[in-house]
Amino acid sequence: MSARLLEGRPAVVTGAAGGIGRGHVTHLAAAGAPVVINDINEAAAAALAEQVRASGGKALVSTHDIGTRAGAEALVQACIAEFGSIRIMVNNAGNLRDRTLLKMTDEELDSVLTVHVKGTFWCTQAAARAMVEQGSGGAVVNTTSGAHFGSFGQTAYAAAKGAIASMTYTWAMELARHGIRVNAIGPLGTTAMSKTYRDADGNPGQEFDPAMNGPALVYLCSDEASNVSGQVFGTGGQRLSHMVQPHYGKTLVKQDGWDIEAIRQHFQTHMPGEFGAFGILGQPYPFHGGVKAPGAQ
DSSP states (O other): OOOOTTTTOOEEEESOSSHHHHHHHHHHHHTTOOEEEEOSOHHHHHHHHHHHHHTTOOEEEEOOOTTSHHHHHHHHHHHHHHHSOOOEEEOOOOOOOOBOTTTOOHHHHHHHHIIIIIHHHHHHHHHHHHHHHHTSOEEEEEEOOGGGGOOTTBHHHHHHHHHHHHHHHHHHHHHGGGTEEEEEEEEOOOOTTGGGOOOTTSOOOOOOOGGGGHHHHHHHHSGGGTTOOSOEEEESTTOOEEEOOOOOOOOOOOTTOOOHHHHHHHHHHHSGGGOOOBTTTTBOOOOTTOOOOGGGO
16 A cells, blocks of 8 residues: 555454454554554454554554453553554454344344444444544444345344444534544455355355455545535445435325325325335335245245
């Protein structure tokens, strides 16, 4: 990378030692950012830190547990202690406990929501508080996924990624007055975590180089993207796509309000034609013929 768009701006990346996080670290460091490499795999994080230093960058290894408030706060403080400030927070850490609704346990649900949702919340809150105190603004990049459109067998993961997208929209509004921008990416990348994924037919997904998400991340953290906040982008592979914020579609208005008979009269005429691509894979709407119990097929 020739452009050092992030010269001297300390960054924290969670889940950083492998896969997508590793690509984030190498691209951030090449853009001039000192990087805190946070991961539960200390050996892998240390090896990556040595690689960054060998290339002339600055890196600090962290094994703080971002699935706890104490760990997230200590992680941010470690960045400040080592590099003098925190200017970039990249919430990348995640886990999977793929189960269909009928098979999922409370423990599996809690595990995913704690790391993804609470971890993102705790890290961002700690980083944002520090950025406000510093007075120099900053950038937060969260990690969501098209899975939040609906993804077979991924109740917990889809719910977590939807929550992260919603937090991104909210934080962008709340933190703008402090010069802090908040965006999210839905990255493509074949990693140890993603290799567990199977679609409804049991097939694995296509393979993608996880490092290809790094350039978009760097750009979103740079001043060149000062007009970008509250947005979600699909990154990785050959794509750079804007993920449109959910919004109301076709709306029927009845001046005196809707009773059941009016709904029965108008609903089937106007609404089913609006039911389009469904789920993360964007398949045509599958239920126009009705959803029937097995004995009624």
